[in-house]
Amino acid sequence: MNFSFPHTFPKNAWVFAPSEILTSVLVLVFFLLSMGACFAERPGSQDAFWQALLAAVLWTGWLWFVAIRRPPPFGRWGVARGLAPWLGLVLCYGLVKPLVPVLHPQLYDANLHQLDLNLMGRGPSLWQQTLVGHPRLTDFFSICYLGLFAWLLGILIFHSYLRRALYQRFMLGLILVYIGGFLGYLLYPAIGPRFAYPQEWTWLKGGLVFKWSEIIIIGLGSRFDVFPSLHGAISGYLLLWQAAHDRRSLIWGLPLTLGIWLSTLFLGFHYLPDLISGGLLAAVSASTAPWIEILVGAFRRTLHPPRIWLLNLTEGHGDSYGKLAGRLSDLLPLGG
Secondary structure, three states: OOOOHHHHHHHOHHHOOHHHHHHHHHHHHHHHHHHHHHHOOOOOHHHHHHHHHHHHHHHHHHHHHHHHHOOOOOHHHHHHHHHHHHHHHHHHHHHHHHHHHHHOOOOOHHHHHHHHHHHHOOOOHHHHHHHOOOHHHHHHHHHHHHHHHHHHHHHHHHHHHOOHHHHHHHHHHHHHHHHHHHHHHHHOOOOOHHHHOHHHOOOOOOOHHHHHHHHHHHHHOOOOOOOOOHHHHHHHHHHHHHHHHOHHHHHHHHHHHHHHHHHHHHOOOOOHHHHHHHHHHHHHHHHHHHHHHHHHHHHHHOOOHHHHHHHHHHHHOHHHHOHHHHHHHHHOOOOO
16 A cells, blocks of 8 residues: 555545545535634634634545545445535534634524514514424424434435435535535524523423424534524435435425424524525536536546546446446445
């Protein structure tokens, strides 16, 4: 094995998938933001910097492994490489909590709350009439809220292992959704109606599912993940993706998306403007992803043209080539 990192890394840069390149850019941006805040000696910046450094080291270590070993984008390694960019996004999401108070201590809950009142005219009392006295209904919406994670993880694994010809296009759109969400968190932070105005949500009670979901959501959440609603954006993107590539799944995708959107409002995690902006973000990301795929593919072709034509075939054109792309990726060791 060649351990010459400075030489081997750029030599094998062609092997990096478009999703890995875009995730690398996002990790670098978070690291530079935390480092700049640390140099400016802002309160709390050191914790954010060390966490960003850890995320950068972990992601760089994975890129080093990919550059050295060149694991193929199919089989078990295909699943690992398919999930890795999403795990990189999770690392960046974890940086939102320590970094937002450092970069932008002002919260905008009052503005979003006022928009809520202007759009609906009633505010939280509308949700109170829906869920008050119905703990089972509260549990149902808690399941819908958590259902997004199962839906997303299932599609990631499915495209990484069984439908890899469409994986890169799917992942690029998903990364764009996350980038838009992170940008909103950094520039327009808020903590959500139930936490900014707890006196208006004292009536909200549920059963065992609601209590456990509260522990998971509050414990793992970044606290400032409100505008835009990534729950609304990701579910909207997944729905648009299924509408374009698997319309039969809309039978359960449509009601699940509706349940996720309503749960964000009924459970007090988001304001209505958050949900609207999330839907717009999903539409923009879904329409932009194919163009990003073309641009990144052109860049990769400049690095290693003989290899990239087959990688592009198996990673991004499943609609055109279908089973042929999957068969070629099985026969030829793309990563070797």
